[in-house]
Amino acid sequence: MVQQALITPEWRCAKGIELRLSSRLFGRSAGQYASLNLGLHVDDVPETVQQNRARVARELPAQPLWLDQVHGDHVVEVGAPTFSHKSLQPPVADASFTRQVGVVLAIMVADCLPIVLASCDGKEIAVVHAGWRGLANGILERVVDKFNSTELQAWLGPAIGPCHYEVDHKVRDAFQNDQGFLKGRDSQHWMLDLCEQARSQLLVQGVSSVTASGICTACDDRFYSHREMSPTGRFGIFLWKTN
Numbered sequence: 463m464v465q466q467a468l469i470t471p472e473w474r475c476a477k478g479i480e481l482r483l484s485s486r487l488f489g490r491s492a493g494q495y496a497s498l499n500l501g502l503h504v505d506d507v508p509e510t511v512q513q514n515r516a517r518v519a520r521e522l523p524a525q526p527l528w529l530d531q532v533h534g535d536h537v538v539e540v541g542a543p544t545f546s547h548k549s550l551q552p553p554v555a556d557a558s559f560t561r562q563v564g565v566v567l568a569i570m571v572a573d574c575l576p577i578v579l580a581s582c583d584g585k586e587i588a589v590v591h592a593g594w595r596g597l598a599n600g601i602l603e604r605v606v607d608k609f610n611s612t613e614l615q616a617w618l619g620p621a622i623g624p625c626h627y628e629v630d631h632k633v634r635d636a637f638q639n640d641q642g643f644l645k646g647r648d649s650q651h652w653m654l655d656l657c658e659q660a661r662s663q664l665l666v667q668g669v670s671s672v673t674a675s676g677i678c679t680a681c682d683d684r685f686y687s688h689r690e691m692s693p694t695g696r697f698g699i700f701l702w703k704t705n
Protein backbone atom coordinates (compact mmCIF):
# COMPACT_ATOMS: atom_id res chain seq x y z
CA MET A 463 0.00 0.00 0.00
CA VAL A 464 1.25 3.46 -0.88
CA GLN A 465 1.35 5.74 2.14
CA GLN A 466 -0.58 8.98 1.95
CA ALA A 467 1.65 12.05 2.18
CA LEU A 468 -1.26 14.29 3.14
CA ILE A 469 -2.98 14.47 6.52
CA THR A 470 -6.72 15.13 6.92
CA PRO A 471 -6.98 17.49 9.91
CA GLU A 472 -9.90 17.31 12.33
CA TRP A 473 -12.32 20.04 11.35
CA ARG A 474 -16.11 19.89 11.42
CA CYS A 475 -16.82 21.93 8.31
CA ALA A 476 -19.64 22.01 5.78
CA LYS A 477 -20.20 18.95 3.59
CA GLY A 478 -18.37 19.05 0.28
CA ILE A 479 -15.29 20.84 1.57
CA GLU A 480 -11.97 18.98 1.75
CA LEU A 481 -8.90 20.07 3.72
CA ARG A 482 -5.44 18.48 3.66
CA LEU A 483 -2.11 19.25 5.29
CA SER A 484 1.38 18.16 4.27
CA SER A 485 4.28 17.59 6.66
CA ARG A 486 8.04 16.99 6.33
CA LEU A 487 7.46 13.31 5.64
CA PHE A 488 7.39 11.31 2.38
CA GLY A 489 9.47 13.67 0.21
CA ARG A 490 12.83 13.63 -1.56
CA SER A 491 14.59 16.76 -0.36
CA ALA A 492 17.75 16.35 1.74
CA GLY A 493 19.50 18.02 4.67
CA GLN A 494 17.71 20.96 6.25
CA TYR A 495 14.99 20.62 3.61
CA ALA A 496 14.19 16.99 4.40
CA SER A 497 12.03 15.86 3.05
CA LEU A 498 8.71 17.02 1.55
CA ASN A 499 9.71 20.63 0.86
CA LEU A 500 7.14 22.40 -1.34
CA GLY A 501 8.86 25.80 -1.48
CA LEU A 502 10.68 26.77 -4.69
CA HIS A 503 11.93 30.03 -3.14
CA VAL A 504 14.12 28.60 -0.36
CA ASP A 505 17.23 27.47 -2.37
CA ASP A 506 16.38 23.77 -2.40
CA VAL A 507 17.03 21.80 -5.64
CA PRO A 508 14.15 22.91 -7.95
CA GLU A 509 13.79 19.49 -9.63
CA THR A 510 13.43 17.83 -6.23
CA VAL A 511 10.84 20.38 -5.11
CA GLN A 512 8.86 19.69 -8.30
CA GLN A 513 8.97 15.96 -7.52
CA ASN A 514 7.67 16.72 -4.02
CA ARG A 515 4.90 18.89 -5.47
CA ALA A 516 3.97 16.10 -7.88
CA ARG A 517 3.83 13.65 -4.94
CA VAL A 518 1.36 15.93 -3.17
CA ALA A 519 -0.68 16.62 -6.33
CA ARG A 520 -1.30 12.89 -6.78
CA GLU A 521 -3.47 13.04 -3.65
CA LEU A 522 -5.39 16.12 -4.80
CA PRO A 523 -8.15 16.43 -7.45
CA ALA A 524 -6.11 19.03 -9.43
CA GLN A 525 -2.81 20.91 -9.40
CA PRO A 526 -2.89 23.26 -6.43
CA LEU A 527 -2.96 27.00 -7.09
CA TRP A 528 0.35 28.09 -5.56
CA LEU A 529 0.76 31.74 -4.63
CA ASP A 530 3.78 34.00 -4.72
CA GLN A 531 3.44 34.93 -1.04
CA VAL A 532 4.91 38.29 -0.03
CA HIS A 533 3.48 39.01 3.49
CA GLY A 534 1.07 41.47 1.89
CA ASP A 535 -2.71 41.82 2.08
CA HIS A 536 -3.79 40.96 -1.48
CA VAL A 537 -6.49 38.31 -1.96
CA VAL A 538 -6.75 36.63 -5.36
CA GLU A 539 -10.18 35.39 -6.46
CA VAL A 540 -9.96 32.24 -8.55
CA GLY A 541 -12.55 31.53 -11.23
CA ALA A 542 -13.20 28.42 -13.29
CA PRO A 543 -10.10 26.32 -14.01
CA THR A 544 -10.22 26.78 -17.78
CA PHE A 545 -6.45 26.93 -18.04
CA SER A 546 -3.61 24.91 -16.59
CA HIS A 547 -2.46 26.57 -13.38
CA LYS A 548 0.88 24.91 -13.92
CA SER A 549 1.78 27.00 -16.95
CA LEU A 550 1.12 30.29 -15.21
CA GLN A 551 3.30 32.36 -12.95
CA PRO A 552 1.79 32.07 -9.47
CA PRO A 553 -0.26 35.17 -8.58
CA VAL A 554 1.36 37.56 -6.10
CA ALA A 555 -1.01 37.27 -3.14
CA ASP A 556 -1.21 36.02 0.44
CA ALA A 557 -4.73 34.66 0.25
CA SER A 558 -6.96 33.03 -2.35
CA PHE A 559 -10.73 32.67 -2.56
CA THR A 560 -13.03 30.67 -4.81
CA ARG A 561 -16.61 29.52 -5.36
CA GLN A 562 -15.52 26.99 -8.01
CA VAL A 563 -15.64 23.24 -7.55
CA GLY A 564 -12.30 21.52 -8.12
CA VAL A 565 -10.01 24.52 -7.67
CA VAL A 566 -7.40 23.51 -5.09
CA LEU A 567 -6.38 26.53 -3.01
CA ALA A 568 -2.94 26.26 -1.38
CA ILE A 569 -0.74 28.09 1.13
CA MET A 570 2.89 27.31 2.02
CA VAL A 571 4.23 27.99 5.51
CA ALA A 572 6.96 27.28 8.05
CA ASP A 573 5.94 29.20 11.24
CA CYS A 574 3.47 31.67 9.71
CA LEU A 575 -0.14 30.81 10.45
CA PRO A 576 -2.14 29.12 7.67
CA ILE A 577 -5.84 29.97 7.97
CA VAL A 578 -8.74 28.29 6.20
CA LEU A 579 -12.18 29.89 5.87
CA ALA A 580 -15.39 28.38 4.55
CA SER A 581 -19.00 29.47 4.46
CA CYS A 582 -21.29 27.20 6.49
CA ASP A 583 -23.31 26.49 3.33
CA GLY A 584 -20.13 25.11 1.74
CA LYS A 585 -20.29 27.45 -1.28
CA GLU A 586 -17.32 29.73 -0.63
CA ILE A 587 -13.80 28.91 0.55
CA ALA A 588 -10.53 30.74 1.18
CA VAL A 589 -6.98 30.14 2.43
CA VAL A 590 -4.73 32.73 4.06
CA HIS A 591 -0.99 33.08 4.74
CA ALA A 592 -1.04 34.95 8.03
CA GLY A 593 2.26 35.95 9.54
CA TRP A 594 2.39 38.89 11.90
CA ARG A 595 2.64 41.32 8.97
CA GLY A 596 -0.45 39.92 7.23
CA LEU A 597 -2.45 39.99 10.45
CA ALA A 598 -1.29 43.53 11.24
CA ASN A 599 -2.14 44.64 7.68
CA GLY A 600 -5.71 43.41 7.98
CA ILE A 601 -5.58 40.54 5.51
CA LEU A 602 -8.32 38.68 7.42
CA GLU A 603 -10.76 41.57 6.97
CA ARG A 604 -10.01 41.61 3.23
CA VAL A 605 -10.59 37.88 2.92
CA VAL A 606 -13.86 37.91 4.88
CA ASP A 607 -15.04 40.78 2.61
CA LYS A 608 -14.89 38.39 -0.38
CA PHE A 609 -17.61 36.17 1.08
CA ASN A 610 -21.29 36.74 0.28
CA SER A 611 -22.24 34.56 3.21
CA THR A 612 -22.04 35.97 6.73
CA GLU A 613 -21.96 32.51 8.33
CA LEU A 614 -18.32 31.44 8.22
CA GLN A 615 -16.12 28.94 10.00
CA ALA A 616 -12.34 28.90 10.28
CA TRP A 617 -9.49 26.46 10.84
CA LEU A 618 -6.09 27.59 12.11
CA GLY A 619 -3.23 25.31 11.08
CA PRO A 620 0.19 24.56 12.56
CA ALA A 621 2.19 27.74 13.30
CA ILE A 622 4.88 28.87 15.67
CA GLY A 623 3.33 28.94 19.14
CA PRO A 624 3.68 31.39 22.03
CA CYS A 625 6.12 28.88 23.59
CA HIS A 626 8.64 29.78 20.86
CA TYR A 627 7.70 33.08 19.27
CA GLU A 628 9.42 36.04 20.91
CA VAL A 629 8.72 39.47 19.39
CA ASP A 630 9.77 43.02 20.19
CA HIS A 631 8.28 46.53 19.91
CA LYS A 632 8.41 46.52 16.12
CA VAL A 633 5.82 43.75 16.03
CA ARG A 634 3.81 44.86 19.10
CA ASP A 635 3.44 48.41 17.76
CA ALA A 636 2.04 47.15 14.44
CA PHE A 637 -1.12 45.88 16.17
CA GLN A 638 -4.17 47.83 17.40
CA ASN A 639 -4.81 45.50 20.35
CA ASP A 640 -2.82 43.26 22.68
CA GLN A 641 -4.63 39.99 21.93
CA GLY A 642 -2.14 37.11 21.96
CA PHE A 643 0.77 39.19 23.29
CA LEU A 644 1.93 37.32 26.39
CA LYS A 645 4.44 38.52 28.99
CA GLY A 646 8.03 38.08 27.79
CA ARG A 647 11.43 38.02 29.50
CA ASP A 648 11.34 41.79 30.05
CA SER A 649 9.18 44.81 29.31
CA GLN A 650 10.59 45.05 25.75
CA HIS A 651 9.63 41.54 24.65
CA TRP A 652 6.46 39.51 24.25
CA MET A 653 5.63 35.91 23.37
CA LEU A 654 3.14 36.15 20.51
CA ASP A 655 0.27 33.74 20.05
CA LEU A 656 -0.67 34.22 16.38
CA CYS A 657 -3.75 32.01 16.83
CA GLU A 658 -5.14 34.22 19.61
CA GLN A 659 -4.57 37.36 17.54
CA ALA A 660 -6.24 35.71 14.54
CA ARG A 661 -9.15 34.50 16.70
CA SER A 662 -9.80 37.99 18.03
CA GLN A 663 -9.72 39.47 14.52
CA LEU A 664 -12.05 36.76 13.20
CA LEU A 665 -14.48 37.43 16.05
CA VAL A 666 -14.56 41.13 15.09
CA GLN A 667 -15.40 39.96 11.54
CA GLY A 668 -18.27 37.86 12.92
CA VAL A 669 -16.50 34.49 12.68
CA SER A 670 -16.89 32.72 16.03
CA SER A 671 -16.59 29.10 14.88
CA VAL A 672 -12.82 28.66 14.96
CA THR A 673 -10.94 25.38 15.27
CA ALA A 674 -7.18 25.40 15.89
CA SER A 675 -4.77 22.54 15.22
CA GLY A 676 -2.91 23.40 18.44
CA ILE A 677 0.41 22.46 16.81
CA CYS A 678 3.54 24.59 17.34
CA THR A 679 5.86 24.19 14.35
CA ALA A 680 8.95 24.75 16.52
CA CYS A 681 7.87 22.09 19.05
CA ASP A 682 6.67 19.48 16.55
CA ASP A 683 9.37 17.85 14.39
CA ARG A 684 6.84 16.80 11.75
CA PHE A 685 6.68 20.37 10.47
CA TYR A 686 9.16 22.89 9.09
CA SER A 687 10.03 25.81 11.34
CA HIS A 688 11.93 28.74 9.87
CA ARG A 689 12.85 29.93 13.38
CA GLU A 690 14.21 26.54 14.44
CA MET A 691 16.28 26.03 11.30
CA SER A 692 17.11 28.37 8.43
CA PRO A 693 17.09 27.80 5.54
CA THR A 694 14.44 25.13 5.64
CA GLY A 695 11.48 23.85 3.63
CA ARG A 696 7.79 24.70 3.52
CA PHE A 697 4.74 22.53 4.19
CA GLY A 698 1.34 23.23 2.71
CA ILE A 699 -2.37 23.33 3.34
CA PHE A 700 -4.84 22.49 0.57
CA LEU A 701 -8.55 23.29 0.36
CA TRP A 702 -11.16 22.52 -2.28
CA LYS A 703 -14.87 22.02 -2.90
CA THR A 704 -16.27 18.76 -4.20
CA ASN A 705 -19.76 20.04 -4.99
Ligand SMILES: [Zn+2]
Nearest residue numbers: 625626678681
Ligand atom coordinates in the same frame (compact mmCIF):
# COMPACT_ATOMS: atom_id res chain seq x y z
ZN1 LIG B 1 6.69 25.73 20.61
